Amino acid sequence: MSESLDYKRDFEDAASAHSVVDTSNLARDSVRPPIDYSSLPAFTSSSWARWKSIWTRRFVLSLLAGQVVSLCITVTNVTTTELVSRNWSLPTTQTWFLYFSLFIIYTPYTMYKYGLKGWGQMVCRDGWKYFILAACDVEGNFLVVKAYNYTDLLSCMLLDAWAIPVCLFFCWVYMRTKYHWTQVLGVLVCVGGLGMLVASDMLTDKNYPALSRGKGDAFMIVGATLYGFTNATEEFFVRRSPLYEVVGQLGMWGTLINGIQAASLEHVGMTTASWNSATIGFLAAYTAAMFILYTTAPLLYRMASSAFYNISLLTSDFYGLIFGLFLFHFSPYWLYFPAFCVVVTGLIIYFWHATPEEQGKLDPKAPAYVRRMHLDDQV
DSSP: OTHHHHHHHHHHHHHHTOSSOOOHHHHHHHOOOOOOOSSHHHHHHHHHHHHHHHOOHHHHHHHHHHHHHHHHHHHHHHHHHHHHHTTOOOHHHHHHHHHHHHHHHHHHHHHHHHHHHHHHHHHHHHHHHHHHHHHHHHHHHHHHHHHHHHSOHHHHHHHHTTHHHHHHHHHHHHHOOOOOHHHHHHHHHHHHHHHHHHHHHHHTTOOOOOSOHHHHHHHHHHHHHHHHHHHHHHHHHHTTSOHHHHHHHHHHHHHHHHHHHHHHHSHHHHHHSOOSHHHHHHHHHHHHHHHHHHHHHHHHHHHSOHHHHHHHGGGHHHHHHHHHHHHTOOOOOTTHHHHHHHHHHHHHHHTSSSOGGGGGOOOTTSOHHHHHHHHHHHO
16 A cells, blocks of 8 residues: 555655646636626626636535535534533543544544555654644644633634634745735625624624633634644645545644643543533534534635635634524524625635636746645646
8 A cells, every 4th residue: 555655755756857837727727707898798798707607616615615614613612612511611622532533534544545654654754744733733722712711702703813814824835825806805805794793793792701801812813823824734735645644644643732731731620520411412513513624624725725714714603693593592683694695705706816726826936845736736
């Protein structure tokens, strides 16, 4: 099975011999129809052609995948709330089960594909990169959960969006991505939808007092920064390596780092927490939702981008309302529904100029290692 890893290495070596990667076929196949401004009828017909060109199979799958991960985020929020209400508040221990499930599913499959020797070579060569990725992911999850304990809901919702510009920046660092103004507009429209959702929560008095706003805001900013970094970094990895390798390594190192942290910080809480059928059930639901999210997210990175993943998550509050209607008997506020529509409109605008295939499109001035990554993604 080690031939798979050898082929991958040989292919990267061959790619490094090329100074320029030919992406003309990709660009020609995925370019949007131009807008004709010569007359009103021409503008109308060309805009309609552009609109129809958006709705490709890949775009629809990207849109659906984005809503799947958004729904998973909502499930994790609901289950975490239920666990805390049942005297089970162990955020680090809670995520350990996620990393362990990723480890036991994807690492054996990676060993099967690469062979034990090939897998060992991969760990020795690239393990340090995945260790950094896992460490940032673990600490991002930990800090965001801690932030909710100190600051108020308004600050958490607004500061969590900081992950979007951080992700855009690191995508540029890794892949020299050139963002069209319509993509920036799409992001701003999505953030505008988030603002409407925040306003809805404020008008319905869902905010709660902050225990220590400064500390909580700092936790959220650092956590959101780590989120943006890990999303962009994972996209960079999955565009040049098999998904099972990346997710398996994230699970393996995450299990180790998270386990050490949980044993250090929550060993007392593990003995005092309420372990019963209800808490175990909610813990299983949380782990399942996170497993689906961590499996779907890399696919979305390849279909579209990590930036699109981040703005897709802005619809999670709407799904939270749906859960709240049935579980907590919330009264729906009318602003939730137009806010959801605004976010979805922003997701569409994000692809108005660039197709999903072009999200990983290469800047011709990008460094050689970026060109090798891009060529590997096209095979």
